[in-house]
Amino acid sequence: MKLILALIKRDLTLSLRQGGGIGTALGFFLSVVVLLPIGIGPDQALLARIAPGALWIALLLSVLLSADRIFQQDYEDGSLDIMTMGPVPFEMVALAKAVAHWLSTSLPLAIAAPLLGFLVNLEPSAILPLALAMMLGSIALSLLAAIGAAVTVGLRRGGLLVSILVLPLYVPVLIFGLSASQPGAAPGLTTASLLILGAIALVSLVVSPLASAAALRSYLK
């Protein structure tokens, strides 16, 4: 267990010291958010209606595009080779790296997104449900992104491929994330959607390490 914490701690310090980690993801998130009203027009009522959806999509894309950082560096400098020879199964290493990505990028973004909602005229009452849904959803986002990152780690132009592979997996997260963050919706709907989001997170918690480790092993061969 100590080993997993050591790996997460190291990855967090690395992402803070080098490459600005959350800074670039936040920059990307803001860029997506600014394009929206420019594309749709500054009409407040319209923006308010699409605000939750827009924030979710911006979150998905930000997490997705920062995903290739999860394994890339360790793959290139040979750390992954040695990590397969660690005292703990390689799946745990894959899980630890996905968790490090979640803590350093997805979670902070999931917390920042609702707070930046005012840019797209998100009603204040929608902030809390959106934050709750996004924090829960961000777990699944990072775990699924880890699979995409593992599958494309050896490829040179992996970025685009990650999107095509992972976006379909994001559809359920988006659907239930959105239905969980509708402010006016019937309470039953919100809790049900949150529960399903939690289920998706648990499923990905199991699938992601297995799939990522298998993919990484094939690249190390």
Place this chain on the structure above:
Amino acid sequence: MQFLANPTRFLKIANAALPTVWAITIVLFAIGLYGALVTAPADYQQGETVRIMYVHVPAAWMALFVYTVMALASALALIFRHPLADVAAKTAAPIGAVFCFLSLATGSLWGKPMWGAWWVWDARLTSMFVLMLLYIGYMAIWAAIEEPHKAAMVARVVALVGFINIPIVKFSVDWWNSLHQPASVFRMGGPTIAGPMLWPLLVMGLAYTFLFLALHLTAMRAEIAARKIRQIQIAEIGDR
């Protein structure tokens, strides 16, 4: 080792000038704030909220001014290969970003009583928002590339490309804004400002400028020290 040679002249000037620059900054702020909060009359239309202008407008001016300084320094570095210019550009960015953020924040605080929404995609605020993204991009480049020399070369290009885009973004956003004529058009600067309302604005503007000068000189001094430390470390490592 060319870099180590010429900053000594700059350091001498900076060390000499800094105390006076700080003093001028403090005096200007005192006068400016007094003018803004006491002598300037409330606006007949907006009432007291017009006073937000005295922190919003100078911040917006500075956000643009600092990016211009960065672009100029980057051009100098590109043409004359002057490492001090890179240091100037790199250290100016965080200061400019804070001014830019403040102009956005105070703009939003000013907009709320006027437009009823914390954020309206008004032409000026939108362009300022894009400028904020340019700052973030520029600082991310320095953070992403470890080796200072390589980072400097890339950052020069990023600053210049950004600078060329500012008027283009400004023009297109203004045009876009006129296209979607928002219901309540609001002249950010209010009616033509006269006498007692105007001089505090100019003084605050000067105060912000001197504050930037003081911060920039200090930040450059620190960055030069950081680079010397890095070179000493490299030399130390090289010995064995």
Place this chain on the structure above:
Amino acid sequence: MDFSANHAGFVIASYALSFVFLAGLIASTLIRDRRLRHELERLDTQRQKARS
């Protein structure tokens, strides 16, 4: 400045926000400057000692 006017809170908020961020910027710049110059002096004296 009439503090009881309506929306006066927004004025106070903008001045307070500006003060907080500018003070933070000034503080962080001064601290970094002092820390790095101090470190540089320490390294310089260390190298002098090693050389002599």
Place this chain on the structure above:
Amino acid sequence: MELVAQDLTCERGGRIVFRNVALSLKPGQLMQLSGPNGSGKSSLLRLIAGLNEAQTGSLTLKGGSEDLSIGQQAHYVAHQEPVKSALSVEENLAFWRDFLGGGDVDDALAAFDLSRLATYPAGLLSAGQKRRLALSRIVLVPRVLWLLDEPTVGLDTSSLERFVKVMEKQLDDGGMIIAATHVPLGREPDLRLELGGAP
């Protein structure tokens, strides 16, 4: 305790890298792996480390622990350096200590005379110094089998002496070492395995 391999064949990207390789290594023995470039030296090391699969043949560590794979009882030092330039020399080793489970960072640094550079960012190290940092990782945590790919490249004479001392200690403690190298290791190997070029 004995590392035994029989008629190992390894194929990579459709090409037979080596065929029916056999070896047996006992504690305290140093085996030197040699052969022209591309003769599969690295592939054999990675095979033993568990990073590669052999098409035929068997590989067992008799007397090794049951529940750990050979790789988990071995250290592997490859060409690239698993060194994070944003972390300091000390932090790099501290991570490996926590990951591989134990060991003393200061001793490991001292073993390759890196103590003086402990607080420096690893990004500033030269290739040779990064090599010594990679080698100090295997001194950190005792493991029975060492798999070294060109360990002496980039090392200056004093580092080479330190490396030989470290090897001696590992062998005296009943460890086994397989080193792929063209250059003499500064210590006579007990066994040699010549990998012919691709057939």
